Amino acid sequence: LPADITTDLPEEARAWLAKYSLTPLDISKNMILWSEERQRIIFPYFVKGELVAWQGRDINAKGAGKWHSQGDLTQLMHIFGNPYQQTVVLTEDIISTIRIGSTTTSVASLPLFGSIIKTKLLLQLNERFHRVLIWLDKDKEMYSRKMSKYAREFGMDCRSIVTDLDPKEYSDSEILDIIQKV
Numbered sequence: 001l002p003a004d005i006t007t008d009l010p011e012e013a014r015a016w017l018a019k020y021s022l023t024p025l026d027i028s029k030n031m032i033l034w035s036e037e038r039q040r041i042i043f044p045y046f047v048k049g050e051l052v053a054w055q056g057r058d059i060n061a062k063g064a065g066k067w068h069s070q071g072d073l074t075q076l077m078h079i080f081g082n083p084y085q086q087t088v089v090l091t092e093d094i095i096s097t098i099r100i101g102s103t104t105t106s107v108a109s110l111p112l113f114g115s116i117i118k119t120k121l122l123l124q125l126n127e128r129f130h131r132v133l134i135w136l137d138k139d140k141e142m143y144s145r146k147m148s149k150y151a152r153e154f155g156m157d158c159r160s161i162v163t164d165l166d167p168k169e170y171s172d173s174e175i176l177d178i179i180q181k182v
Contacts, residue, residue: 007034080100088108133182134161135178
């Protein structure tokens with residue numbers, strides 16, 4: 001982690017997180033941090049109490065430079081929400097995953113840290129969950145549908161959720177409604 005991390009997020013960072021309905025409790029529960037030197041919100045990822053990776057989000061950047069990752073996120077299965085449920089929702093980013101995981105106890109959620117879904121991940125999810133919902137951003141609709149079909153060829157119960165906005169941009173009640181309709 002950056003040497004200067006702190007739990008004391010500046011107002012600008014708190015306002016940016018609040019824009020996606022992340023509450024102070026969400027910030028605390030998920031150990032969301034701030035690095036003044038890097039000017040990034042820091043999302044650390046732990047496995048059995050050990051830091052394995054982290055991401056930093058530049059809230060002012062656009063495009064490819066807005067996220068910085070450290071550690072191997074491709075091997076990380078970071079489940080949010082209720083891990084004992086039979087349904088998991090895959091999202092592109094950690095913020096969407098936190099939103100879904102904190103909104104409903106009827107599903108678990110998992111960030112892809114991007115939009116690529118590997119066959120290995122699908123097979124791992126098939127061992128643990130009965131149903132997989134893929135909720136990517138609107139620009140990945142065709143890919144999402146292709147991967148849902150691919151997963152069904154393995155005998156998985158897999159569906160795509162396609163919405164105009166990213167998952168993190170919906171209210172709690174809208175997230176619940178969208179998931180329940182699939």
